[in-house]
Amino acid sequence: xxxxxxxxxxxxxxxxxxxxxxxxxxxxxKVALLTGNLxxxxxxxxxxAIGGVAKGQIVREIDAxxxxxxxxxxxxxxxxxxxxxxxxPAMHSPRAQADKKAYQFEIKRVIEExxxxxxxxxxxxxxxxxxxxxxxxxxxxVRGDAIYAAEAVVLTTGTFLQAIMHTGEAKxxxxxxxxxxxxxxxxxxHSLGFRxxxxxxxxxxxLNSRTIDYSKTEIQPxxxxxxxxxxxxxxxxxxxxxxxxxxxxxxxxxxxxANLHRxxxxxxxxxxxxxxxxxxxxxxxxxxxxxxxxxxxxEPEGRHTNEVYVNGISTSLPRxxxxxxxxxxxxxENAQIMRYGxxxxxxxxxxxxxxxxxxxxxxxxxxxxxxxNGTTGYEEAAAQGLIAGASAALRLQGKDGxxxxxxxxxxxxxxxDLVTCGVDEPYRMFTSRAEYRMMLxxxxxxxxxxxxxxxxxxxxxxxxxxxxxxxxxxxxxTKALRALRIGDVPGDKYLKRPEVTWQHLTEQYPEQLQCxxxxxxxxxxxxxxxxxxxxxxxxxxxxxNRMADKSIPTDFSxxxxxxxxxxxxxxxxxxxPINLDQASRISGITPADISLVLAYIENPKLRAKQPNVAEVxxxxxxxxxxD
Ligand SMILES: Cc1cc2nc3c(=O)[nH]c(=O)nc-3n(C[C@H](O)[C@H](O)[C@H](O)COP(=O)(O)OP(=O)(O)OC[C@H]3O[C@@H](n4cnc5c(N)ncnc54)[C@H](O)[C@@H]3O)c2cc1C
Numbered sequence: 001x002x003x004x005x006x007x008x009x010x011x012x013x014x015x016x017x018x019x020x021x022x023x024x025x026x027x028x029x030k031v032a033l034l035t036g037n038l039x040x041x042x043x044x045x046x047x048x049a050i051g052g053v054a055k056g057q058i059v060r061e062i063d064a065x066x067x068x069x070x071x072x073x074x075x076x077x078x079x080x081x082x083x084x085x086x087x088x089p090a091m092h093s094p095r096a097q098a099d100k101k102a103y104q105f106e107i108k109r110v111i112e113e114x115x116x117x118x119x120x121x122x123x124x125x126x127x128x129x130x131x132x133x134x135x136x137x138x139x140x141x142v143r144g145d146a147i148y149a150a151e152a153v154v155l156t157t158g159t160f161l162q163a164i165m166h167t168g169e170a171k172x173x174x175x176x177x178x179x180x181x182x183x184x185x186x187x188x189x190h191s192l193g194f195r196x197x198x199x200x201x202x203x204x205x206x207l208n209s210r211t212i213d214y215s216k217t218e219i220q221p222x223x224x225x226x227x228x229x230x231x232x233x234x235x236x237x238x239x240x241x242x243x244x245x246x247x248x249x250x251x252x253x254x255x256x257x258a259n260l261h262r263x264x265x266x267x268x269x270x271x272x273x274x275x276x277x278x279x280x281x282x283x284x285x286x287x288x289x290x291x292x293x294x295x296x297x298x299e300p301e302g303r304h305t306n307e308v309y310v311n312g313i314s315t316s317l318p319r320x321x322x323x324x325x326x327x328x329x330x331x332x333e334n335a336q337i338m339r340y341g342x343x344x345x346x347x348x349x350x351x352x353x354x355x356x357x358x359x360x361x362x363x364x365x366x367x368x369x370x371x372x373n374g375t376t377g378y379e380e381a382a383a384q385g386l387i388a389g390a391s392a393a394l395r396l397q398g399k400d401g402x403x404x405x406x407x408x409x410x411x412x413x414x415x416x417d418l419v420t421c422g423v424d425e426p427y428r429m430f431t432s433r434a435e436y437r438m439m440l441x442x443x444x445x446x447x448x449x450x451x452x453x454x455x456x457x458x459x460x461x462x463x464x465x466x467x468x469x470x471x472x473x474x475x476x477x478t479k480a481l482r483a484l485r486i487g488d489v490p491g492d493k494y495l496k497r498p499e500v501t502w503q504h505l506t507e508q509y510p511e512q513l514q515c516x517x518x519x520x521x522x523x524x525x526x527x528x529x530x531x532x533x534x535x536x537x538x539x540x541x542x543x544x545n546r547m548a549d550k551s552i553p554t555d556f557s558x559x560x561x562x563x564x565x566x567x568x569x570x571x572x573x574x575x576x577p578i579n580l581d582q583a584s585r586i587s588g589i590t591p592a593d594i595s596l597v598l599a600y601i602e603n604p605k606l607r608a609k610q611p612n613v614a615e616v617x618x619x620x621x622x623x624x625x626x627d
Contacts, residue, residue, distance in 0.1 A: 002146035006032040008392050009140055009150040011124045011185070013041040016156035016370025016381040018107050019067050020389030024154075025117040026066060027393035027457050032148050033111065034122040034140070036160070037179065041119070042072075042107030044378060045159065045176050046203045048100040048301045048309055051229065053083055054410060054429040055379040056094035060445035061409045062382055063230045065390075065453040066463060068110055069382045070230035076102035078241040078303060080226035089526050090437040094229055097222075097243060099302035122146070125184030127153060129192065129363060137365040152392035154367040156385055159201065161186045161347035161372070166264040167340055168318025175346060177203075177339060186347050193362055194349050198272035199426050200265075201376060202280045202314040202343035205322055207298075208336045209306040216331035217244040217298065231446050232463060244298040244331070248281070248313070251328040253292075256285045259321045264343060270316070272345050275376045275426040280343070281313045281325075296329070307338055316343035348374045351418035352575055357391035357401020358384060358415065361576060367392050373418055376426035383411040384418075390458060402456065403578075405548070407436045407541040408448050420575060420585050436541065438533045443522050446470070470520060477516040477524045484509060495528045547581035547594075550601060561596055568593040 010021040013035035021033035035041060050073040051059050063070030077096035084091040111119050126141040128149075139149040160175030160182040173181045189196060222240035256263075263282045264270040274280070279287065284294055297311040310332075315322060319340050326332040351373040353360055358373075360366045369388035370381035391401030404412030413434045418427060434440050440448070450467045453459035459467075484491030484505070491509075494500055502525040506513040516524075527534075554576070558569045567588055577583040580601075584594050600606045 004032065004146065004148050006030050006118075006148060006150045007396055008032075008152045008154065008389070009034060009148045010154045010156060010389065011035075011140060012156040012158060012160070012370070013038075013111070013119065014045075014156060014158045014370060014381060015042065015069070015378040016158070016372075016385030016388070017154070018042050018111055019062065019069065019382045019385035020154045020156055020367075020369055020392075021111065021117055021119075022068055022114055023066075023386045023389035023458060024393040025114050027390060027397075029116065029152075029393040029396060031117045031389075032150070033117060033119045034124055034142065034148065035119070036121070036123045036182070038108075038119065038121040040104070040176075040179065041111065042104045043176075044098065044100050044103065046201075046314075047311055048098045048103075048299055049095060049311075050077075050098055050103075050378060051093065051095035052379075053091070053093040054431045054433070055377060056083070056229070057431075057440060057442045057445065058379040058383050058410050058414070058429060059229050060094070060231075060442045061411050061449055062379075062386055063232075064445040064449040064459075065386060066459040067382065067386045068107060069379070070228075071232055072103055072106045072110065073098055074228045074230050074233040074236060076106050077237060078300060079222035079243060080228075080236060080240065081223050082227055089441050089443060089522075089530070091431060092442055093431075094227060094442060096229065097241070097299055099304075101302055101305070122148075123182070124157075127155075127185065127188040127192065127363075127366065134192065135363055137363050150365075151396055152365040152367065154369060154385075154388045154392055155185065155372055156368075156370040156381070156388075157182055157185060158371040158381070159344050159346040161196075163344055163346040165342045165344045166270055166316045167342045168262050168264070168316070168321070169267075169269070170318070171264075171269070175344060177342060189347075189349060194353060194360070196347045196349055197374075198345055199348050199374060200270050200272045200274045200343050200345040201278070201426060202274065202316055202341065204281075204310045204313045204315060204341045205326075205337045206301065206307045206309055206339040207326075207332065208338050209300065209308045211334050211336040212244075212298065212308060213331045213333065214244055214298075217246045219243075220245055220297070231450075232466065241300050241303065243300070246296050246298065246329055246331045247293040248296065248325075248329060249293050252281075252325050253285045255321065255325055255328065256282050256317065259317055260286070262318050262321065264316045270343060270345055273425045274343070275428060277428055277430075278314065278376065278426075281315050282317060298331075313341070315341040317341075346371075348372055350374060350422050352420070352422035354419045355401065356403045356415060356419050356578055356582065357395075358388040358419075359391060359395065359401060365392075365395070374423035374427055375414075375418070376428050380414060380427070380429055383414055386458075387411065387415060390456065394456070404449075405545075406434070407439055407537070407544070408452075409445075410434055410440055413440075416582065416585070420577065420582055421587055436537050438530055439537055439541075441526065443519075443526065447523070470523075473516060473520040474523045474527075477513070477520050478527070480512050480516075481505070481524060481528070484512060492528050495525065496531075501525065544581050547584060548579050550580040550598060552577055552579055552583065552597065552601060556597075556601070558597075561600055564593060564596050565590075572597070 369384035
């Protein structure tokens with residue numbers, strides 16, 4: 001049997017796997033990135049777009065930590081828009097249409113050129129653990145009987161585990177159209193004691209652009225002054241391509257209702273839960289029965305293809321119904337389907353089986369990231385990939401894994417929500433999930449994360465130098481603003497007024513202010529205008545941090561706290577929070593429960609009464625107890 005030796009093996013080269021591999025390699029680990037098909041590295045399974053509300057903020061954070069997604073979409077985007085630009089800065093969210101193939105090729109090129117990183121086409125069939133200690137991963141076995149030995153393995157297998165695709169009554173094994181499924185890993189996970197559940201997701205048909213009558217649709221152009229995702233990008237591709245808008249109507253809804261018995265979701269063929277906020281068209285027609293139309297976006301899949309993605313009409317209805325639906329939609333009456341829509345059901349591992357750095361509690365050195373953790377979306381997957389890959393490398397260096405706090409990043413909110421609360425439907429990010437939204441803006445991701453990224457070794461010298469120079473500029477611009485006098489009022493006080501903007505001041509005082517870039521000006525303006533909100537949020541953060549400082553020992557026995565409610569004992573024992581802050585966010589845990597745990601942590605006499613530490617550690621690490 002062939003045997004290859006690496007520090008870290010990453011399984012799957014989707015959005016999570018590529019970020020994980022690149023992050024681990026940046027931290028100096030020798031990494032193998034193994035994926036079933038080299039032609040689908042970084043492939044977008046569904047819509048050809050990156051970013052969007054809350055997701056755009058995540059891409060900016062990935063970029064601020066030196067990740068791949070931001071720079072890649074900047075190079076390969078065909079249309080850029082800042083969503084919610086009329087709302088406050090916390091809601092501004094960048095989104096771009098991608099040239100899907102160009103995006104994929106660019107990710108693959110970067111991966112191929114990354115030092116310490118080998119990309120290989122391999123189908124992983126088994127996770128290997130130490131024969132003398134099944135709680136320690138030692139590598140993977142691939143099809144063709146070769147072994148990749150490693151001290152850490154990061155699984156990022158997306159929608160592929162025991163996957164079944166549905167189009168009407170037709171069922172085909174596979175995680176994505178034209179691709180196979182992966183069952184060996186599910187068996188491995190099962191035999192290692194992991195809980196596994198099923199989710200489903202779906203995708204719409206792709207049409208031939210030549211058969212669409214765009215004169216019956218509304219045009220949606222990109223922004224006049226498009227903004228990049230990456231802090232390293234100076235220029236975006238030109239020209240931008242438009243998208244188009246059309247609508248469903250009563251006729252379409254009638255047709256869908258008449259065929260609901262043929263929709264796998266309604267016929268009982270699919271039993272698992274799908275993404276609530278990305279419903280199929282059949283789901284929308286049933287759930288929003290009072291709506292007489294639904295908006296559809298026609299999104300080009302790239303500059304060199306005629307394929308058009310129909311955003312808003314994801315479906316698993318049979319082919320004949322998909323064809324018939326189009327006949328009633330303005331502009332699509334003669335449209336030809338190039339790929340039919342379908343739904344896919346797949347295995348995922350409930351993420352409450354993970355630590356806050358995405359290592360499994362049951363098997364040391366084994367990390368999970370991406371859709372495998374019950375999330376949905378490229379950005380959510382990429383964010384987890386970066387955290388898992390970086391953490392795997394850091395742990396091998398004997399350091400702590402990468403844990404971002406909820407006030408530092410949406411990425412922190414994402415991972416904390418997953419590991420603390422688990423999921424009961426595919427998890428996607430929303431701004432409403434973050435309690436410190438005003439601090440987690442898309443514009444200040446570098447100020448929140450780049451310093452940390454540089455300290456860890458994730459951020460290049462070039463990126464850091466650029467960031468430092470921006471900080472200097474922000475400092476100087478702030479000083480220049482404070483030095484201004486408008487009447488008796490200092491410039492910063494004047495700028496606080498709702499009707500005044502930096503732009504107004506620059507027009508009045510060009511000599512003092514015009515030299516600063518729009519990027520720098522935005523930082524100063526936000527700092528000044530929102531200092532009150534931010535200071536209030538900071539007080540809350542400090543309160544939370546005091547709780548976060550109260551670590552809970554890994555061997556802590558909740559069973560020994562007699563007065564702790566049974567529900568609290570069971571939930572705390574299952575999640576095993578790392579500190580009181582995380583414990584306080586577990587659903588059903590009350591302030592009284594927290595006080596009791598705190599009393600035990602702080603009182604050495606009570607702690608001494610806890611059972612034998614080694615015994616408890618084995619129990620707590622096994623993670624094998626039934627749900
Ligand atoms: C049909 C469909 C519809 C979707 N709809 C939406 C949507 O509407 N909105 C949304 O936000 N997201 C949607 N998604 C989800 C989105 O595609 C994922 O969230 C995202 O791609 C997850 O990234 P990932 O890296 O976790 O997994 P993926 O991008 O799926 O990558 C997984 C990788 O693992 C590889 N792999 C799997 N098994 C093995 C193995 N045994 N050995 C080696 N390699 C392996 C695969 O080849 C692939 O490269 C959809 C996905 C599908 C398939």
